[in-house]
Amino acid sequence: MLGGVDGAFRLSRSRSTNFRIIGTRHRDLDGVERDGHVYDASISDNGRNLSWFAAAFEISPDFDTEVGFVRRTDQRRMTGNVSYRWWPESWIINWGPRLSYGRNWNFDDVLEDENTSLGVNLDFAKSIRFSTSVSRDMERFGGVDFFTTEYSVSGGVNTSRALSIGGNYSAGDQIFFDLDNPFLGTGSRAGVNVTVRPFARLSSQMNVNTSRLTDTRDVGAEVFDVKIYRAQSVLTFNDRLLMRNITEYNTFSEELDFNVLFTYRINAGTVFFFGYDDHYRQADRLEGDLDGDGIDEQLFFTDALRRTNRAIFTKLRYLFRY
Numbered sequence: 001m002l003g004g005v006d007g008a009f010r011l012s013r014s015r016s017t018n019f020r021i022i023g024t025r026h027r028d029l030d031g032v033e034r035d036g037h038v039y040d041a042s043i044s045d046n047g048r049n050l051s052w053f054a055a056a057f058e059i060s061p062d063f064d065t066e067v068g069f070v071r072r073t074d075q076r077r078m079t080g081n082v083s084y085r086w087w088p089e090s091w092i093i094n095w096g097p098r099l100s101y102g103r104n105w106n107f108d109d110v111l112e113d114e115n116t117s118l119g120v121n122l123d124f125a126k127s128i129r130f131s132t133s134v135s136r137d138m139e140r141f142g143g144v145d146f147f148t149t150e151y152s153v154s155g156g157v158n159t160s161r162a163l164s165i166g167g168n169y170s171a172g173d174q175i176f177f178d179l180d181n182p183f184l185g186t187g188s189r190a191g192v193n194v195t196v197r198p199f200a201r202l203s204s205q206m207n208v209n210t211s212r213l214t215d216t217r218d219v220g221a222e223v224f225d226v227k228i229y230r231a232q233s234v235l236t237f238n239d240r241l242l243m244r245n246i247t248e249y250n251t252f253s254e255e256l257d258f259n260v261l262f263t264y265r266i267n268a269g270t271v272f273f274f275g276y277d278d279h280y281r282q283a284d285r286l287e288g289d290l291d292g293d294g295i296d297e298q299l300f301f302t303d304a305l306r307r308t309n310r311a312i313f314t315k316l317r318y319l320f321r322y
Helices: none
Strands: 002-010 015-027 033-046 050-059 075-084 092-105 111-124 128-141 144-160 163-176 183-199 202-215 221-236 241-250 255-265 271-282 305-317
Touching: 163 202
Parallel strands: none
Antiparallel strands: 002 015, 015 033, 033 050, 050 075, 075 092, 092 111, 111 128, 128 144, 144 163, 163 183, 183 202, 202 221, 221 241, 241 255, 255 271, 271 305
């Protein structure tokens, strides 16, 4: 059984508040009943110069919806941030600092996560943006409290409809989440995205994302170095028919994925889909039980890509009106 109530109120032109209260009663196969709840409340003020936000949330250990999807229970969380912007409205449109804080603990009052972040955002003329921040975090994993510091920068240029570019980079302490032997290493993450619109009916976005971790216990020992290349294109033939293509390559798993989807829209509620999906993997990464002894062995001794599966699918969506 589940019941709840929620609401949203505008307190002024810039200030608003929200709340949500949900309760559940669940009986398991042994006939044991458990009651759970969710409490959630927030308030924010978005002014031209000063903006702030505060929220509190908790979900009890026995909260269970059966047919719903709950990522995590047994937590209490509070978050807040405040920012201020100056408006020179010259070559710098606006800029200002931002401070945020959050903490998360369970119903046994054990602190599991804590985050403090300080950053600066700048918006320039011609749709150019830049931001930088530093964060100090505590995360509990495997019964160990890990303290991390990370520095990041990001920016983008969107001066033309035909071309836009964005990127981000962060570096600092990073946790290796291994249940048997978690440790704190030094890592970096970076991403670059480019969107091209040569004409109105075609847009293509290309992304490169990297993630690297080294073990500080053994100087220079690389744990992983992953690069993901992804391209997505959308071609609109007319008001009813469009085609979308996604191609992605992962250097860590040595996998190549290719997907094409055609969408034909008859009206606002009726849409027909036709798609093709293809997956490849580096052959020497493929394993199987050759001898029937329950032990997987390497199947091929070549680094050439080999198809692992292929699929063709269709879907019809129809909206019934009463």
